Amino acid sequence: MSASRTGRRGGPGGNRVAATEATSPSLYTRLAAGVLFPLHERLKGHASVAIRERLERSQWLDSAEIEREQSQRLREFLVDIGARVPYYRELFQRTGFDPQAVRSAADLQRLPLLTKADIRAHGERMKADGHGPLSRYNTGGSSGEPLVFYIGRGRKSHDVAAKWRATRWWGVDIGDREAVIWGSPIEHGTQDRMKALRDGLFRSTLLPAFEMSESRLDQFVAWVRRHRPTMLFGYPSALTYIARHAEKRGQRLDDLGVKVAFVTSERLYDEQRETIARVFGCRVANGYGGRDAGFIAHECPAGGMHLSAEDIVVEAVDGEGRPVAPGQPGELVVTELSTAEFPFVRYRTGDVGVLDESRCPCGRGLPLLRDLQGRTTDxxxxxxxxxxxxxxxxxxxxxxxxxxxxxxxxxxxxxxxxxxxxxxxxxxxxxxxxxxxxxxxxxxxxxxxxxxxxxxxxxxxxxxxxxxxxxx
Ligand SMILES: [Zn+2]
CATH class of the missing domain: 3.30.300.30 (ANL, C-terminal domain)
Structure with a gap:
């Protein structure tokens, strides 16, 4: 599953995380994170600044309180889509499902799972009546099942905010120098100039990850050595490839001040984590989510993979779609509560993981995901x-x-x-x-x-x- 790459931010936001106090953000980073990026988001009609502030408070609530708030938001969301979205209006009527009666996430089990084939078949009827601007996306990047779907501003704001919060867990922020190792299609889009301007403003540089020729790998290594990014973002496979290449060439990358490598979109193997950490001299932070299912989970510095539980309900189910026992592996099924304009309700991700009932030593009340088996891409x-x-x-x-x-x-x-x-x-x-x-x-x-x-x-x-x- 691929991940959106907008909106990351660090800094000592949560004062319970002592590790982030080591270095204070630069003046430029404070300007970018405190002024420029909020302005950018407001111009785009996004509420991400306010959402991030809400999420930074709620992450410290105890788990029962987070669950209570989640249930309330779930009920409101289901009532909303039952009224406004033709596909769900008919489904609720046909099955006698009363969204007003929803008391907890377990009530979702009375609704069917949503597959990519369902979305393909009913796409137009899944748009809410009177919806705002919707952006068209496609995915299936690493799942082998292509899918076209739509995302409104509410959902985009949430994705940016959730990612921004998780970035700040690591003591880095929007505006810190960043190298993004990511795919980019050969064809150039019309938004390229705007994107280039924005990336320049937030000191984020895209290094295309598709071609890994020897000369391209030399260029990556030279770029990182010259620009000394504070953070890296990319596919674990691509970052590992670059790291191994630097080692082969005898080029050090562990003395440049890289603090953290954010990896996403593929399964992260222990051996990849070890290689990236050793060669870049940094921590590795795993993220799980995508344009379709949302920003589902992110690793904290204490090692817990925290679910974005305030706005996403995650279930683990067996082959027949029934919930597995706690602590057992199951297919992850996601309900995204900020997608009312094009809802994802009990959406099958195809990924397997374990919902962990233990608490993270970092003190956040957000529940944990473990043993995530994402896709591998050769x-x-x-x-x-x-x-x-x-x-x-x-x-x-x-x-x-x-x-x-x-x-x-x-x-x-x-x-x-x-x-x-x-x-x-x-x-x-x-x-x-x-x-x-x-x-x-x-x-x-x-x-x-x-x-x-x-x-x-x-x-x-x-x-x-x-x-x-x-x-x-
Ligand atoms: Zn934690």
């Missing part, structure tokens, strides 16, 4: 030997119509197979688009076979691999 290799992140290929597939699921298998540097599960609107006319897109990435002479299949074979339990390379 690297692939172009005909000329350039190694690239698998998302470089997924980006080509994820916005095409008619594709319910996919799996990419790179057999050799000369042959890649793409299996597609078509839905009712599938049109074979997309095949040349796929072939040309893949050849642009992998090399003009590479053979790309596109096959439609009824279903995709399952991997071993808990492991989701939609990009597999046998050519590395």
């Amino acid at each position: 690297f692939v290799v172009a005909a000329d030997g350039t190694v690239m992140h698998g998302l470089a290929l997924i980006y080509i597939l994820r916005d095409l119509p008619g594709i319910e699921g996919f799996k990419v298998t790179q057999e050799t540097r000369r042959l890649t197979r793409v299996q597609i599960v078509p839905d009712a609107s599938y049109d074979a006319a997309v095949i040349p688009t796929i072939v040309q897109g893949f050849q642009r990435r992998l090399g003009a002479g590479v053979e790309v076979q596109v096959l439609t299949v009824a279903s995709l074979p399952r991997e071993r339990s808990g492991k989701y691999r939609y990009i597999v390379s046998h050519a590395l």
Whole structure:
């Protein structure tokens, strides 16, 4: 699951976290976090500053109080969507579900799970009557199930605020120098100049993570050494790749003042955490969430993976959709309480984790998630030997119509197979688009076979691999 990358902020906000007092933020960071970013958010119509302040207070409430507030917000949310959203109005009427009667998150179990296929089938009827501006997004980045959905301003504000709060846990803030190692499509969008301006203002630099050629890796290492970022943000796989490259070249990166590496969007393996921490000389903070399901959980410096429980209800369910016993692994199912304009109710993430009933030593009352088994994305290799992140290929597939699921298998540097599960609107006319897109990435002479299949074979339990390379 991918994560939005706007809005991170640190500084000694919670005075119970002594570790963050070590260095005070620079004047520029205080200006960026205290004035410029709030102004930027207000101009965008976002309420993220006020939400962050609310969340910074509520994180210290005890867990029973957080749960009580969550239940109240859940009831209000369900009443709202039952009135305004055609899909839920009909569902509640058909099933006799009374949102006014909701007393706790357990009442959600009377509603069906929401799959990506449901959203694909009912997308237009999931928009609230009289909704405000909605932005269109696509995902399926690493899940092999493309999805188009919409997000309103309320939800964006919440995502920014939740991420900003979690950033501040680590003693860094918006405006601290940041290197973002992230995918970026070849095609340039119209917002590029605005984005460049904003990134400059908040001292955030995007280093495209798709191509990992030797010369590109040398450039990454040189950039980090020259600019000495305070924080890094990226895929664990990409940061690990850069770290190993620096080690191979004998280039030190642990003397530059990097404080923390925020990683997200893929499963973080212990070995990756150890490599990133050692080579960059920093802490590693894992984050879990995405544009679709929201900013679900983030690690604190005490090691707890805290759920954003004020505004997100997370359930763990078994194969039949029933809640698993506490402490048992289950598929994570998410209800996002700030998405009334395009609701996600009991949304199946496809990720497996354990809802942990223990308390975190940091003192926050936010509940914990552990043993998160996110997706893994393999690297692939172009005909000329350039190694690239698998998302470089997924980006080509994820916005095409008619594709319910996919799996990419790179057999050799000369042959890649793409299996597609078509839905009712599938049109074979997309095949040349796929072939040309893949050849642009992998090399003009590479053979790309596109096959439609009824279903995709399952991997071993808990492991989701939609990009597999046998050519590395
Ligand atoms: Zn904690």
